[in-house]
Amino acid sequence: MATAAIDERLAEGLAGHGLEGFDVAYVLGSGLGAFAEGLEDSIEVPFEDVDGMPASSVPGHAGRFVLGTLGGVRVLVQQGRVHLYEGRHPAEVTASVRAFARLGCRALLLTNAAGGLDPDWSLPCLMRITDHVNLQGSAPLKHSERGHGTPYHPAMGEALVEAAAAGDVELKSGVYLGLSGPAYETPAEIGYFARCGIQAVGMSTVAEAAAAHAVGMRVAGLSCITNPGAGLAAGPLSHDEVVEAGAAIASIAGRLLAEAGPRLVAASTD
Numbered sequence: 552m553a554t555a556a557i558d559e560r561l562a563e564g565l566a567g568h569g570l571e572g573f574d575v576a577y578v579l580g581s582g583l584g585a586f587a588e589g590l591e592d593s594i595e596v597p598f599e600d601v602d603g604m605p606a607s608s609v610p611g612h613a614g615r616f617v618l619g620t621l622g623g624v625r626v627l628v629q630q631g632r633v634h635l636y637e638g639r640h641p642a643e644v645t646a647s648v649r650a651f652a653r654l655g656c657r658a659l660l661l662t663n664a665a666g667g668l669d670p671d672w673s674l675p676c677l678m679r680i681t682d683h684v685n686l687q688g689s690a691p692l693k694h695s696e697r698g699h700g701t702p703y704h705p706a707m708g709e710a711l712v713e714a715a716a717a718g719d720v721e722l723k724s725g726v727y728l729g730l731s732g733p734a735y736e737t738p739a740e741i742g743y744f745a746r747c748g749i750q751a752v753g754m755s756t757v758a759e760a761a762a763a764h765a766v767g768m769r770v771a772g773l774s775c776i777t778n779p780g781a782g783l784a785a786g787p788l789s790h791d792e793v794v795e796a797g798a799a800i801a802s803i804a805g806r807l808l809a810e811a812g813p814r815l816v817a818a819s820t821d
């Protein structure tokens with residue numbers, strides 16, 4: 552599958568709907584979509600109307616783009632994403648962030664829902680991703696691309712920390728582990744990852760972060776830790792529980808996302 556063809560087509564598709572000229576892009580995971588309703592002068596376009604955008608089949612992912620103004624900057628919100636576990640190719644999973652870069656956007660905030668591995672954190676909570684471990688088992692970069700160092704830019708991380716302070720939002724920080732899913736982890740896996748020093752596990756973000764970094768964007772990552780990792784609390788995990796916990800913290804996350812916009816834009820230019 553030719554990566555360039557997909558993201559080039561998608562960039563044209565986005566521009567064709569007026570979804571261009573934005574300073575920062577937010578990719579919102581399960582449960583965090585309500586934030587987009589607070590954007591001013593917004594236009595909304597469902598994924599299925601945009602040529603080149605693969606549709607998401609995950610409940611809790613609205614599947615639309617919203618472009619609007621927030622704190623004086625233009626923000627494109629991608630509400631929902633496609634995942635490897637939906638049978639998508641890494642070129643499809645990374646197509647939108649590559650398209651954003653093609654449209655001249657330099658700042659990217661990736662959010663996700665994740666399981667938490669630190670028993671001392673009270674959940675749900677928000678975590679700045681300081682770095683990630685990619686155990687998805689597929690390569691998000693094209694053979695001509697090189698990934699150097701962490702995809703998460705320190706100035707973008709600092710922008711999140713400042714936004715949290717301004718919005719009076721508690722923000723943890725830690726390492727996110729990306730798995731391909733769709734099954735949740737076993738308790739043995741969670742125990743293993745915890746011993747490896749991982750703070751959060753999820754099924755997205757790592758491919759988009761690596762690709763966006765490789766094409767020159769500055770990336771920030773935010774996990775909404777919705778549940779303790781498997782085996783750390785009684786009972787099995789469910790996607791409904793993840794969506795509910797995301798909804799419970801959505802307004803707090805919204806404050807952080809609103810404060811973050813202008814700060815991320817400032818951090819994406821020297």
Ligand code: HPA
Nearest residue numbers: 664665666752753754793
């Ligand atoms: N594991 C993997 N992905 C997740 C989890 C989890 O516990 N919670 C939300 N997304």
